[in-house]
Amino acid sequence: MQIGFIGLGAMGRAMARNLALAGHEVRAWNRSGGAVEGVSMVATPAEAFDADAVLTMLSDDEAIRSVVLAPNLLGAARPGLVHVVSSTISVAFAEELVRHHAEAGVGYVSAPVLGRPDVAAKGELNILAGGDPDAIARAQPLLEIIGGRIWMIGPEATAANAAKIACNMMITMAIEAMAEAVVLTEGNGVSRDRFFELILGTLFGSRSYQVYSANIAQENYQPGFKATLGLKDLRLAKEAAGALGRTLPMLDAVHGRMRETVDAGWGDLDWSAMARFTMDQG
Incomplete structure (x- = not known):
């Protein structure tokens, strides 16, 4: 199959490479150039859209708007093409994408992913798939290459985007929960390592707690997922809650803390640096 790929960040590079290895x-086209083993680089996004399927892994709504919508790539797409958007984007923009693709007669699938670059490299991402069942069926062989499991969220593409935003929101809540727990336990003579051994072996053994407790214990905040991107995703969650007329107190708290983390100059660190900000406060 001929596959176009747009967006070769840490996640996109791994996904494109696995598709080529298969x-x-x-x-592929990337705004900042680059090369990936087994992947042919093209000069324009339009060339990537001359394919049977296109996967987009750009950073946010505006990147997709400028790269895909502004030059009307959908209007010039190959007949029968299905476009899979794996970026974390707003629910409102996903609704807009559904409309634009329908008007252009292009298949559309929202397929945001759960996992960090190391997981992407192994082809073990969790993929949250939403959209028209026929479009998902056409995209499924590709999703099975980049993902360890495909979660069929439903026929509404936006449902997958809402689920991804909610998952990222919950990860930040877990990071903040561990940071605040460390403040209490270390202040009372419990070592960080011992406390994390306790929680991972009893109540909180999920991957998010495993990964980010290790970051906190080792004070290693080298980016797997930058704090600036975490702040963006929390903003998307607040926008989605606002569209429903709801206020979510825990979301407000972690959004404020992530904002403080970025404002402190730690935006290029891993988003778990939010824990460092909390623990360092006097």
Whole structure:
């Protein structure tokens, strides 16, 4: 299959490489250039859209708007193409994308992913798939290459985007919960390592607690997912809650803390640096 790929950040590079290793002809475009083993780089996004399927892994709504919508790539897309958007985008923008793709007669799938670059490299991402069942069926062989499990969220594409935003919101809540717990326990003579051994072996053994407790214990905040992107995703969650007329107190708290983390100059660190900000406060 001929596959176009747009967006070769840490996640996108791993996903494109796995598609190429699986024997597909992958043609990729990236705003800052670069190269990926087995992948042909093209000069324009339009060339990537001359394919049977296109996967987009750009950073946010505006990047997709400028790269895909502004030059009307959908209007010039190959007939029968299905476009899979794996970026974390707002629910409102996903609704807009559904409309634009329908008007252009292009298949559309929202397929945001759960996992960090190391998980992407192993082809073990959790993929949250939403959209027209026929479009998902056409995209499924590709999703099975980049993902360890595909979660069928439903026929409404936006449902997958809401689920991804909610998951990222909950990860930040877990990071903040561990940071505040460390403040209490270390202040009373319990070592960080011992406390994390306790919670991972009893009540909180999920991957988010495993990964980010290790970051906190080792004070290692090298980016797997930058705090600036975490702040963006929390903003998307607040927007989604606002569209429902709801106020979510825990969301407000972690959004404020992530904002403080970025304002402190730690935006390029991993988003778990939010824990460092909390623990360092006197």
